[in-house]
Amino acid sequence: MRIAILGSSFEPYTEVSAHERAMNAAGKFGACATFIGSTREFNLQDGIHALTLEHYPGMTERYLKLIADEAMQRWPLLDLLILHRVGELHPGDPIVAVAVWSAHRGAAFDSCRYVMEELKSRAPFWKKETFENHASWVDKNTEAG
Amino acid sequence: MRIAILGSSFEPYTEVSAHERAMNAAGKFGACATFIGSTREFNLQDGIHALTLEHYPGMTERYLKLIADEAMQRWPLLDLLILHRVGELHPGDPIVAVAVWSAHRGAAFDSCRYVMEELKSRAPFWKKETFENHASWVDKNTEAG
Amino acid sequence: MPISVKFFARLRETLQRDGATLDYSPGMTVTQVWQQVSGGIDMPDNTLMAVNMEYVTRTQAVRDGDEVAFFPPVTGG
């Protein structure tokens, strides 16, 4: 299991691929579900120039680990990867990558979604959007639907 | 949209990443959900040496396109990638890669799963497992759960 | 133009052929196509069938020149 908070840009598919090789479990898993969240140039308003991600060092890692452990207990997973950016991001930059490996697809899909929803509702990260002439905090995340 | 049936080994994350760059849509999507199915060394029995994937050329492409079009109509997706192996595979080899890009995570998760379930129930592919001393056709896919 | 028939996977092995051709006769259904090319073997209950690469049921009428395929449940992905 790898959980990391990253202060600079990352290439999610390179990370997922490297983690999978390091697992050295080829043939053991039949399913890998991945979710990558990226910075959009729009949210409630168009014209986002930058996104600043703040977090609570210590508590964030603690909750990501807790969520990952919950997923590992609830589904028969071989491994799990969670990466999350902090700092200043720009449109197109990856924010979050979650990848889960399992023997079967049901567990992979369900646990990947579980980790994302729990991360969004419990992990202490906050987004601030910078537009051309102003900046504002994102007040809440969009619903799962 | 890219749909391809591949006769030789592929690296799914390289393909997903290359497709995403070629989309040239950084900042437009906030979510990419991916599913990679790989050859296991076990299914109902342990000791799978090889998996042979047969398909119905023409009909397979037709149904993958149909399923992809259904997903694009049902959810607000920016793009969609489906890759599927045929021929002889070995434990660890990727079989299928599905990736979908959307503004929001709900559409990405739901449509990725939809494409996988429909592919498994409608696209004309057949698996034959080779063990040390015998080979046998897989009679049906596992349920979604 | 004859009707072209294809078999896949386990069905191809059971029938020991990957296809056949047969002459069209008016009113012919997919079931009748099977009967004429299967050498007396009953169609397994779970057999799927397609006409011109589209899923159909056993009672589907065929037309001259159609491609008719028979295969077991699909197991891709």
Add this chain to the structure above:
Amino acid sequence: MPISVKFFARLRETLQRDGATLDYSPGMTVTQVWQQVSGGIDMPDNTLMAVNMEYVTRTQAVRDGDEVAFFPPVTGG
């Protein structure tokens, strides 16, 4: 050992400070910690709070040396 208080995101900007320390007194709750360090500003209804990096409710008792944090709804991912 004093209680250490932390503020994050919009709350940090509203209070114009990222933290504070205060002396522990017996029976102190998270709400009382807020009252002593917020400079008279009411706690926004949607405020989340944690003691020693674990979510708690407003009535949670604190102990000497605890780390108490206040922050708005989280918006990661």
